[in-house]
Amino acid sequence: MEGAISHCRACGAPLGEVFCDLGIMAVANSYLPPEADPAREPRFPLRAVVCPACRMVQLDHVVDASGIFRDYAYFSSASASWQDHARRYCEAMTDRLGLGPGSLVVEVASNDGYLLKNFVAAGVPCLGVEPAANVAEVAIAAGVPTEIAFLTPETAARIVAAQGRGADLVIANNVLAHVPDINGFAEGLATLLAPEGVLTVETPHLLELVEGVQFDTIYHEHFAYWSLLAVEHLFARHGLTVFDLEHLPTHGGSLRLFASRSARPASQALLAQRRAEAERGLEGDDFYRGFNAAVAEVLAGFRDWLAERQAEGKRLAGYGAAAKGNTFLNAAGVIATDFMAVADVSPAKQGRLLPGSHVPVVSPEALLALAPDEILILPWNIAPELTAQLRGAGFTGGLWTAVPEMRRL
Numbered sequence: 001m002e003g004a005i006s007h008c009r010a011c012g013a014p015l016g017e018v019f020c021d022l023g024i025m026a027v028a029n030s031y032l033p034p035e036a037d038p039a040r041e042p043r044f045p046l047r048a049v050v051c052p053a054c055r056m057v058q059l060d061h062v063v064d065a066s067g068i069f070r071d072y073a074y075f076s077s078a079s080a081s082w083q084d085h086a087r088r089y090c091e092a093m094t095d096r097l098g099l100g101p102g103s104l105v106v107e108v109a110s111n112d113g114y115l116l117k118n119f120v121a122a123g124v125p126c127l128g129v130e131p132a133a134n135v136a137e138v139a140i141a142a143g144v145p146t147e148i149a150f151l152t153p154e155t156a157a158r159i160v161a162a163q164g165r166g167a168d169l170v171i172a173n174n175v176l177a178h179v180p181d182i183n184g185f186a187e188g189l190a191t192l193l194a195p196e197g198v199l200t201v202e203t204p205h206l207l208e209l210v211e212g213v214q215f216d217t218i219y220h221e222h223f224a225y226w227s228l229l230a231v232e233h234l235f236a237r238h239g240l241t242v243f244d245l246e247h248l249p250t251h252g253g254s255l256r257l258f259a260s261r262s263a264r265p266a267s268q269a270l271l272a273q274r275r276a277e278a279e280r281g282l283e284g285d286d287f288y289r290g291f292n293a294a295v296a297e298v299l300a301g302f303r304d305w306l307a308e309r310q311a312e313g314k315r316l317a318g319y320g321a322a323a324k325g326n327t328f329l330n331a332a333g334v335i336a337t338d339f340m341a342v343a344d345v346s347p348a349k350q351g352r353l354l355p356g357s358h359v360p361v362v363s364p365e366a367l368l369a370l371a372p373d374e375i376l377i378l379p380w381n382i383a384p385e386l387t388a389q390l391r392g393a394g395f396t397g398g399l400w401t402a403v404p405e406m407r408r409l
């Protein structure tokens with residue numbers, strides 16, 4: 001499954017207005033070994049468009065996942081702040097739903113079990129569903145029951161049959177953007193739920209993406225960018241009704257949606273968010289049309305910043321070699337000589353080159369040993385944490401973020 005798509009992957013309508021066109025780009029999580037031939041690096045269009053019928057924002061070119069994403073395993077447990085986020089969520093849901101030894105919790109895209117381990121510890125029966133076998137095996141070894149599978153209606157039916165019941169709580173966090181067959185996935189979620197069960201879904205919010213000009217959260221592995229409006233259209237086709245939501249600071253601003261198969265009254269928070277999206281015009285075309293120009297302005301601001309420093313002979317480096325940073329650097333046309341290096345704590349990335357820009361990735365210690373004058377922090381969402389680390393390590397030069405504009409920290 002690779003190539004251009006012309007119809008909405010959710011509702012099947014012909015796709016409409018361009019939301020964000022970032023050109024032809026290397027795949028964000030595909031780090032190159034230093035001996036690789038850069039001329040043979042695959043590049044694909046990276047363009048998001050909006051469906052005029054259901055308002056789902058989605059990429060209109062699909063990259064075949066099998067050859068490109070496999071060698072890179074993302075382990076959620078790597079981050080202490082994610083561990084806290086997961087623990088607080090589990091405590092809140094246990095209280096809210098009265099979960100106990102007679103309950104069943106199923107998490108889809110359960111990664112290495114970083115969330116479900118909280119339910120295991122509390123004695124609440126649970127099951128993870130995770131397609132990446134190497135990641136799922138880490139969960140299983142840690143005592144978190146995990147089924148190695150993609151969520152499809154068939155997988156869901158098999159789980160319900162094996163458990164002899166549907167789930168009281170189904171969790172799908174930060175996975176909606178990654179699912180190619182979004183209807184099969186939504187049907188699977190509905191199938192997993194007990195008749196009175198609750199589904200919670202966390203997803204970065206399109207409204208925040210637009211307001212923060214967070215174009216660097218767009219990359220080939222993220223097929224879709226969700227508003228409440230678009231999720232409600234999707235869920236309605238699968239018998240799921242959203243009844244409540246929370247706003248979360250994660251990923252630059254996310255929604256946590258609560259849905260069920262049974263009709264429940266809409267909460268004040270849900271009604272307020274529906275109104276907010278309607279007032280911003282998410283049902284019309286204009287809301288989506290202005291974004292490309294806003295992105296061009298951010299990139300121009302960065303290019304000016306870079307040119308000024310290069311004219312002064314400043315030694316520049318980057319920090320945080322994540323997907324976001326790669327989208328940003330490649331959209332800005334950065335080349336290997338623009339930065340001495342980009343630091344990342346992941347040993348799997350160190351010694352490799354960033355996709356597209358080919359800036360070398362080094363350890364944080366090696367970066368500081370290069371004595372840069374200024375450092376651009378690429379994952380702006382964790383800039384305070386990284387700033388504290390760099391200052392703690394003795395770095396006294398300029399620290400910057402570039403989205404939604406150049407800011408000295």
Ligand SMILES: [Zn+2]
Nearest residue numbers: 008011051054
């Ligand atoms: Zn659609």
